[in-house]
Each structure stands twice: as structure tokens, then as C-alpha cells.
Ligand SMILES: CC(=O)N[C@H]1[C@@H](OP(=O)(O)OP(=O)(O)OC[C@H]2O[C@@H](n3ccc(=O)[nH]c3=O)[C@H](O)[C@@H]2O)O[C@H](CO)[C@@H](O)[C@@H]1O
């Protein structure tokens with residue numbers, strides 16, 4: 001949906017508290033994982049985001065009935081799989097939708113899934129998903145942008161991922177949960193979003209051990225029961241607000257966080273001179289009265305510094321005197337924020353996946369988000385400047401930040417958006 005731009009008048013002191021939504025990237029696989037049960041499941045902590053509506057559209061096509069209960073709880077029920085295909089129109093909108101392949105395969109034995117879309121900054125291969133399926137006994141062909149996959153019996157075997165992949169680990173686990181095989185996944189992702197999906201599946205009766213380590217074992221079970229589950233807080237949104245506090249040199253209470261999920265981010269901000277105090281599930285982020293220092297940052301898989309916070313960190317460092325170097329080997333092309341930050345006076349030179357950033361005072365400008373976290377970088381930058389920054393491409397922000405303008409206004413930001421409408425059900 002095309003939305004009207006976000007109008008930001010920066011330069012105001014931000015203060016107070018902001019509550020972090022529950023995790024988009026944990027919620028999406030947990031929603032998909034409900035496909036494995038024939039019984040009703042209730043999920044809590046589901047953010048109202050366009051990505052969630054997209055996955056629900058896809059699941060409706062597959063046979064899932066859903067109902068929102070209150071703001072952020074969702075009842076899902078898939079008594080039968082009605083279709084085993086995930087068409088291009090739905091999968092191309094969002095990369096996470098590719099993991100329906102594992103779930104459909106588990107439940108129905110056969111799946112046809114279009115190659116995934118997602119944030120458009122460059123190639124995002126799925127070769128590890130495909131290799132894992134094949135190694136575990138799935139027959140898989142590729143034709144005209146679609147993957148056709150089917151299995152004769154239960155998945156079985158031992159697969160070593162060639163690199164750490166969150167989605168690849170999700171997909172291989174989902175495909176292996178039902179049946180009587182034993183699957184061992186080595187060099188598996190230890191990401192929080194993998195652990196959350198496994199805890200959810202185990203709460204329904206799955207037998208998965210080792211999540212949070214590099215070796216995950218899935219022992220097939222005949223079926224899953226229903227149940228209810230609460231998704232973890234969103235560490236990427238929390239990190240975004242921490243960087244906003246630092247960039248605007250203010251003090252914010254960031255609530256509903258898992259501090260243990262944010263160690264790399266907290267350490268990097270502390271290295272810059274930001275004071276961060278932990279108080280249960282709240283982080284108090286204080287950048288007042290401090291001369292922040294330039295730092296070097298390299299993204300890694302969890303628990304390293306997340307690529308999903310690289311553009312926001314780059315925007316923050318663009319305001320910090322001195323020379324910072326930001327490298328994103330996880331997604332070397334994730335640089336769509338750079339040209340837009342240039343429009344705001346940022347001094348960033350790019351070579352390969354390396355940004356060399358000389359801190360400067362940014363100024364307001366009309367800019368355009370070309371993907372979700374680039375959009376986040378732009379609202380952070382906009383809130384540091386005097387004058388009005390107008391951010392186009394708001395549909396990307398609505399993929400990942402629930403009621404963003406309203407929540408930013410809650411901490412004193414002057415942010416207006418004339419069309420906040422999202423289809424709500
Ligand atoms: C919906 C969701 O949860 N998205 C997140 C998920 O994406 P996603 O699960 O797609 O990311 P992966 O963890 O799979 O990707 C990590 C790296 O592995 C590479 N790779 C991945 C799979 C594959 O088959 N072959 C391959 O080469 C990717 O190009 C990338 O360089 O994790 C990324 C890395 O933390 C985040 O940026 C995304 O926000």
C-alpha cells in the first residue's frame with residue numbers, strides 16, 4: 001500500500017519512555033509454525049505490522065483461519081491444509097514467507113513455493129534451505145521461479161549448514177518436526193528467533209533439543225497439540241530506539257526488552273560513551289551531556305552486532321565527530337540508506353561493504369526509504385536535525401515498526417503522518 005510520507009521536525013529534546021513491540025522476526029516463524037498443528041493456537045505479542053498481514057494472507061490461502069483478540073493476540077486454526085502452493089504474489093512481498101515450505105512439507109508432504117522476495121538491497125540466496133531439504137530426504141526441483149518439493153516419508157539425516165542462516169535453520173526444523181525420523185542440524189543458527197520458534201514448537205509437543213547451540217536435533221513426533229505462546233520482545237526495534245536516544249543525545253527508557261539479547265549493541269553504544277543502565281526488562285539509555293566517540297562496527301550473526309541495526313548505527317555515527325568504520329559482511333549490499341543520508345549532509349564513503357563515516361551535523365531534506373531498516377536510519381537522522389525531513393517509502397517502515405509516528409510522539413518527537421491506515425484484520 002502506498003502511504004503518505006512521514007513529516008519529521010527534528011531538533012526537539014526527546015524524553016520519557018517507549019515500549020518495544022514484540023519481535024517481528026520471531027513472530028513470523030512462530031505464526032508459520034502453527035501450520036504444524038491441527039488444533040487451535042493462541043499467540044500473544046504479535047505486532048500489527050504489514051509483514052504479519054502478509055503472512056496471514058498467505059496462511060489463509062493454505063487453510064489457516066485467524067482472528068485477532070484484542071490488540072496483539074491472534075488465534076490461529078489450521079484443521080486442514082487446503083492448498084500446498086505459496087504463490088508469487090504473496091511470497092514475493094516478504095522473504096520470511098519462504099519458510100512456509102518446511103511447514104507445508106511437514107503437514108502435507110508436498111509444497112510448491114515461489115522464490116522469496118524481501119528487502120530489496122541485493123541478492124539473498126536460499127541455497128542452504130535447498131541443500132538442507134535435499135540432504136534430509138526431500139526431492140526438490142526448480143522451475144520458472146518456483147520450487148517444487150515433496151517427501152516420501154519422514155525427514156532423516158544429518159546436515160551441516162555451510163554458513164549460519166536464520167531462515168534456513170527455521171525451514172529445516174519446520175520440515176522435520178512431524179514423523180518418525182531423527183534430524184541433526186549442525187552449524188545451525190543460534191539466533192533468538194530460532195530459539196523462540198523451537199520453544200513454541202516444544203510447548204505444543206515437538207521434540208527439539210539444542211536450540212541456542214550450533215547443533216539442533218529434531219526427533220519427529222506424530223502430531224502437535226494446540227496451545228498458547230508469547231513471542232519475545234523485538235531486539236531490533238529496541239536497538240533502533242537505543243540508537244535514536246544516542247543520535248538525539250537524549251535520555252530514554254526503552255521498555256519491554258530482553259537485555260541479554262542486546263549485549264553486542266549495548267557494548268558498542270557504551271564504547272561510544274552512551275550510558276546504559278539495566279533495570280529488569282527496561283534499558284535506560286542516556287546520551288545527555290556526553291561527547292560521543294566514533295567507533296568501528298562489523299555485523300555478524302547473533303550474538304554479534306546485527307545487520308538489521310547497521311543502517312541505524314550508520315545514521316547515528318554520521319552525527320558523531322571523528323571517523324567511524326562500519327562493515328556489513330552479512331549483507332554486503334545493504335547500503336540504500338547511504339545516498340539518502342548524503343542528502344541530509346552525511347559524509348559517508350563506500351567501498352565494498354565498508355562505510356567510512358566522518359561525523360557531521362546533519363540537515364533536514366526530503367528522503368526516501370528503499371527498505372525497512374534504511375527507513376529507520378532516516379527517521380533517526382531526521383530527528384537529529386532542525387527543519388523538516390519528509391520521508392517517503394513509509395510502507396517499508398510499516399513492515400517493521402508498529403504505530404511508529406504515534407509512539408515517537410509519545411517521547412516528544414514532532415512526527416506526523418497523514419495516512420496511518422493499515423488493513424487491521
Ligand atoms: C524475516 C527475518 O527474520 N529476516 C531476518 C533473517 O533473514 P534471513 O533468515 O533471510 O537471513 P539469513 O540468516 O538466512 O542470512 C544470513 C546470511 O546467509 C546468507 N544465506 C542465507 C541463506 C542461504 O540459503 N544462503 C545464503 O548464502 C545470506 O545471504 C546472508 O548473508 O536474518 C537476517 C540476518 O540476521 C536478518 O537480516 C533478517 O532481518
Ligand SMILES: C=C(OP(=O)(O)O)C(=O)O
Pocket residue numbers: 025094095096118119308372373400
Ligand atoms: C530485512 C528484514 O526483514 P526481511 O528479512 O523480511 O527482509 C528486517 O527485518 O530488517
